[in-house]
Amino acid sequence: MSVPAPHFLLFSESNRKQPQGQWRFVLQSVDGSEVLEAVDDEPGLHPERLELLAVVRGLEALSQPSRVTLVTPSKYVNRGLAYGLAEWRTNGWQWEHFGEMAPVKNRDLWQRVDRALQFHDLECRTWRFDLPHGAADEFPCSSTDPNDRGRPTRLRRRSVNSRLRRWRVRSRRKAERWAESCRLWTAQLGTRFAPLPWLQ
Numbered sequence: 001m002s003v004p005a006p007h008f009l010l011f012s013e014s015n016r017k018q019p020q021g022q023w024r025f026v027l028q029s030v031d032g033s034e035v036l037e038a039v040d041d042e043p044g045l046h047p048e049r050l051e052l053l054a055v056v057r058g059l060e061a062l063s064q065p066s067r068v069t070l071v072t073p074s075k076y077v078n079r080g081l082a083y084g085l086a087e088w089r090t091n092g093w094q095w096e097h098f099g100e101m102a103p104v105k106n107r108d109l110w111q112r113v114d115r116a117l118q119f120h121d122l123e124c125r126t127w128r129f130d131l132p133h134g135a136a137d138e139f140p141c142s143s144t145d146p147n148d149r150g151r152p153t154r155l156r157r158r159s160v161n162s163r164l165r166r167w168r169v170r171s172r173r174k175a176e177r178w179a180e181s182c183r184l185w186t187a188q189l190g191t192r193f194a195p196l197p198w199l200q
Contacts, residue, residue, distance in 0.1 A: 005121065007067040008034075010058045012074070014050035023050045025058035036061055048076045052109045059116035070124045078126045080110065089114060 007030045015022040020043040027036040038057060042050060051074035059068065072078065087095070088110060094101040104110060116122075 005065055005067050007069070008062065010055070010068050010070045012051070012054035012058055012070065012072045012077075014047055014054055014074075016047045016050070021045045021047070021050050023054040023057070025054045025061075027058050027061055048074075049106050049109065051077050052080075052106055052113070056109050056112045056116070059113065059120060059122070062116075062120060065119045065121075067121045068123070070122060072124065072126060075126065078124050081113075081122070081124045085110065085114060085117075 009028045009030060011026040011028070013024050015024070020041045022039065022041050024039040025037070028034065038061070042053065045053070051072065055070060055072065055077055058070075062068070070077075070081075084095070084104075088104045088107075091101070093104050093107045093111065095104055096102075
């Protein structure tokens with residue numbers, strides 16, 4: 001009888017506002033019985049390397065083969081795991097850049113991630129912090145004439161085409177906000193509404 005692998009949530013982030021650069025991860029079992037947090041300063045590192053370093057340290061902190069749900073705001077990490085890792089491994093950790101093969105950026109860290117994935121089953125979910133704010137109306141009903149001492153002037157009646165363009169812009173923005181809300185809700189549901197440690 002095989003014992004199922006334990007399931008962990010791995011929250012990773014990097015703080016670019018610190019002058020020396022900072023990475024942080026929180027490793028938490030799904031049932032909340034185990035929590036491990038680590039943070040460190042790394043002077044002179046590029047933000048992408050900080051984001052990847054947090055993931056590497058989190059994966060290497062696991063003491064046994066596990067299922068890991070990675071929650072990260074980093075598109076760089078998410079895209080590398082989803083699209084780049086297998087190809088880089090096949091090409092000897094190089095990628096085609098303007099017709100020439102060039103070394104993969106942060107190759108040493110990606111190799112450590114690849115080594116960790118030989119033991120762990122990883123699922124990556126992106127958590128975005130730059131949530132879109134409510135967009136202002138781009139088509140005001142009145143404008144201000146600089147020669148009219150700041151008093152609003154009436155606009156001419158808009159044509160049907162103008163109204164259609166305005167409706168299309170508003171509809172597209174609403175659809176984008178709705179899609180973003182659905183993605184965030186799915187991420188919350190997937191992590192069983194686990195609290196975000198760095199927001200506490």
